[in-house]
Amino acid sequence: TIEYNFPMDGSKYVPSTSPIILRTSVPVNLSAVANTIAVTGTLTGRHEGTLALSDDQTTMIFTPTDPFESGERVTVSLGTGIIASNGAELAPISFSFDVQDNEQPDKSPFLNSFAGSSAPAGPVFHHLLPPAHILTVPPLVTDTLGYDTLSVTINNNPSPGYLFLATFNFLAFAHDTSGIGAYRMILDQNGNILHQWAAVDSQNHDTEDWDFQPQPTGLMTFSVLPRNMWYAMDSNYKIVDSFWTTPPYTADLHDFELLAHGHALMLSYYPIKPYDLSKYGGKDTATFIGGVIEEIDSLKRPVWIWRSWDPGHYLDTDATHDDPITENPFDAVHPNAVSVDTDGDILLSARELDEVSKISRKDDKFIWRLGGKHNQFQYSPTRKFINDSIGFSHQHGVRRIANGHITLFDNGNFDHFVPFIDTTIDSSLVPPVTSYDTSFKQFSRACEYDVNTDNMTATLAWHYDHDSTISSTAMGFVQRLPNGNTLISWGLDANPAVALPVPTVTEVTPDKQKTFEMNINSPYQIYRVFKYPSPNYDTGFVAPAAPDSVLGVSLQRPTPNAPTLGSPFPNPTNGSAMVTITATPPDRLELDLYDPLGRQVRTYFSGIATSPVFSFELATGDLSNGAYELVLRGAGRTTSRQLIILR
Secondary structure, three states, X not given: OEEEEEOOOOEEEXXXXXXXXXXXXXXXXXXXXXXXXXXXXXXXXXXXXXXXXXXXXXXXXXEEOOOOOOOOEEEEEEOOOOEXXXXXXXXXXXXXXXXXXXXXXOOOHHHOEEOOEXXXXXXXXXXXXXXXXXXXXXXXXXXXXXXXOXXXXXXXXXXXXXXXXXXXXXXXXXXXXXXXXXXXXXXXXXXXXXXXXXXXXXXHXXXXXXXXXXXXXXXXXXEEEOOOXXXXXXXXXXXXXXXXXXXXXXXXXXXXXXXOOOOEEEEEEEEEEEEOOHHHOXXXXXXXXEEEEEEEOOOOOXXXXXXXXXXXXXXXXXXXXXXXXXXXXXXXXXXXXXXXXXXXXXXXXXXXXXXXXXXXXXXXXXEEEEOOOOOOOOOOOOOOEEOEOOOOOOOEEEEEOOOOOEEEEEOOOOOOOEOOOOOOOOOOOOOOOOOOOOOOEOOOEEEEEEEEOOOOXXXXXXXXXXHHOOOOOOOOEEEEOOOOOEEXXXXXXXXXXXXXXXXXXXXXXXXXOEEEXXXXXXXXXXXXXXXXXXXXXXXXXXXXXXXXXXXXXXXXXXXXXXXXXXXXXXXXXXXXXXEEEEOOOOOEEEEEEEOOOOOEEEEEEEEEOOOOEEEEEEEOOOOOOEEEEEEEEXXXXXXXXXXXXXX
């Protein structure tokens, strides 16, 4: 069956250049799909295009040769006669969507500068997309920020590892001289600067590098503003790859995740204008800023797109506090964190909604919603969650951690105004006393919630709020470290125009003892800081497949002689499974297993293929339940299969 299609049936405000995505539950014959697929617009008629098969062997991407017409309805249908790899016939399907009327470009600079070039002439959404390997890293700089700007105030046996961060000059950025003071850095566990690079194009003072972090694949990634792209560095500190979302969706700098099988999970935003908000008291010609999640495959093709305003998703009126619907533009969702959960579905943080959402990657529906107007968990006006009287608001950095709990950075923009110190909020203060004004006290904190979906309860299992002294209106992150410590990035924790004695990052033990604290002085800021051991780097770059055509539809298939990875059986498994590989001797192959958090936990084979077909037993006896990725690399290709462990 078709288990996922994009755009959703009944979607509105679909861009005129939108791809069409179909994912089946088992592999199908691409030529058979090409023979039966029909994409028809009410104004433009039937569309030809390119039909590509993703590296997961089940996702097909149709890219129309010509754009759809503004305001028309497009119907996609698949006929009969498509036989899946298991011998079953694929059921016919038909769905329709409406193309955005009076489509207008986003005139912000984000869409007008790729790789230092001006936007090309031509249709406004046909951007010149940058290839990989287009940049070089500026040399290591000697005019470092130094310890007059970065100062370690506590260093008491912190956990081992390296700190990854990117600085930016908040005030300079506001005055179009953003490159001043913008660096990517690697520090040792004591805060000593080991490596430092100026921001890309920093000599022109026109870019900021954000969110410098290692990825589970071994690369280090960072985003570049205003290019709104992500770049990856290898262990030699060379930029080896670049990532972007499908135009006209504009890549967002808040979060980015490289997945084990060469895919990437990204956030983006999409301004819809004109958008009628008059029935809610807004303008009938408003600009509505929607949030988008996109997964791209190893060839940079979209394989999953989720849009906040599509049927069954967020409502126009779901925002909780600021950015009232009467403002223009209306930032309806402001997604700021996205990650793949342990079962393969998606965790999303929606800042404007004060909500953490879990979204099914299979059917796009909400699995559960925590916080906000549509909270599904136990709640009361006096105690929002178990052990938590205030809840969270305008949160950042939502992540699932190894014990199954969820961590987040609670910015606390709202609902944290308390006239006393509540010992259930900060039990580290005994007795609960303070020397500062508590009449209207806004503060931020790191939170860990035990989210029980059987009983639909959310329990605050752990928190740290620095004695309720820090108020961070934006940014921030929480990282649980392997030894149980927690690294807390405090985000925008001070007025950037005034130097205040507040920390940028704090590491604490489970019993809330500080082991490390570092400040960065005004006007510099850090979005968030990560700590990781030195990783094992591997670029895993995949070259594009060669196209051919069937009945006027251009096809793209994997390279004919590329190794293939069969489906594990049984799947789910409760102990071991078998998998078959086809390859061309003497291909060099590696077969690895990655856990739901993207960590490599097994290498089943690494060596030369001596036979065109061979099988492996996949022992999983000591692994926890969850959705794992089995990844085969060889002959310049990467392919993967999901393996479910369920006991």
